[in-house]
Amino acid sequence: MVFVAIAVYAQSVTGFALVLILLGLVGLVDLVPLPDAANAVTVLIIVNALMFFYRRRTARVERGIMSAVGTTLVGTFLGMLLLAFLAANAYQVLKLVLGFSIVACAVLLWRTSSPFKTTSGSGYFAAIGLVSGVLGGLFAAAGPPLVYAVYRQPWPIERIQESLIFCFAVGAVLRLLLVIAYGDFSRLALILAVEAIPVTLIVTSLSASRPPPVSGASMKHIVSLLLVGSGLGMLFSSVSAMLA
Numbered sequence: 001m002v003f004v005a006i007a008v009y010a011q012s013v014t015g016f017a018l019v020l021i022l023l024g025l026v027g028l029v030d031l032v033p034l035p036d037a038a039n040a041v042t043v044l045i046i047v048n049a050l051m052f053f054y055r056r057r058t059a060r061v062e063r064g065i066m067s068a069v070g071t072t073l074v075g076t077f078l079g080m081l082l083l084a085f086l087a088a089n090a091y092q093v094l095k096l097v098l099g100f101s102i103v104a105c106a107v108l109l110w111r112t113s114s115p116f117k118t119t120s121g122s123g124y125f126a127a128i129g130l131v132s133g134v135l136g137g138l139f140a141a142a143g144p145p146l147v148y149a150v151y152r153q154p155w156p157i158e159r160i161q162e163s164l165i166f167c168f169a170v171g172a173v174l175r176l177l178l179v180i181a182y183g184d185f186s187r188l189a190l191i192l193a194v195e196a197i198p199v200t201l202i203v204t205s206l207s208a209s210r211p212p213p214v215s216g217a218s219m220k221h222i223v224s225l226l227l228v229g230s231g232l233g234m235l236f237s238s239v240s241a242m243l244a
Contacts, residue, residue, distance in 0.1 A: 093242075136175060
């Protein structure tokens with residue numbers, strides 16, 4: 001529940017990071033199997049988005065990102081096929097890929113990048129959406145490529161935040177439907193989701209309409225440090241297990 005609260009708060013502040021932080025922390029301590037955790041987190045993404053937009057009363061989503069939504073759905077399906085293979089044949093490789101994704105996202109977030117002068121075209125967002133969808137299907141973690149691309153756009157921070165949350169929520173709905181259709185949503189995933197939903201609602205309700213207690217730059221550093229620590233820990237544990 002503490003891990004959920006931390007991850008949901010980071011999501012409400014930055015527009016992403018719920019999946020990366022929560023799965024990173026869960027994977028670091030081997031709390032529950034990653035496929036079950038990813039399925040539970042899929043539900044939390046949807047719950048977080050519904051509460052977030054309810055509290056904000058607005059949904060300022062840029063039109064350009066809508067092209068990323070379509071390709072994200074395709075990538076989500078491909079990522080789920082890859083997840084089924086890796087979970088059955090190379091679980092430590094699955095953890096290794098997730099750990100690398102978390103560290104990569106942290107580095108991209110930490111890096112100071114000036115925004116583009118004009119909004120990127122639909123082809124750019126479509127390509128980014130496909131890559132993000134694959135990660136979303138694998139871990140319900142579509143964040144790294146899309147976050148970096150959106151944060152480079154010349155948009156107000158509120159629009160960036162809301163565009164990301166909307167895009168990830170759409171992908172999460174598709175992922176959840178596919179998981180349920182294939183019978184892969186386990187009893188453990190259901191229990192985890194039910195336990196975490198009240199925390200998600202409370203934290204999102206309190207944070208969606210309030211400014212963070214620290215500056216945006218400080219929050220970015222805190223989230224990046226947490227991502228790097230959890231990602232490196234997962235990389236170390238998976239490599240150690242593979243060598244053993």
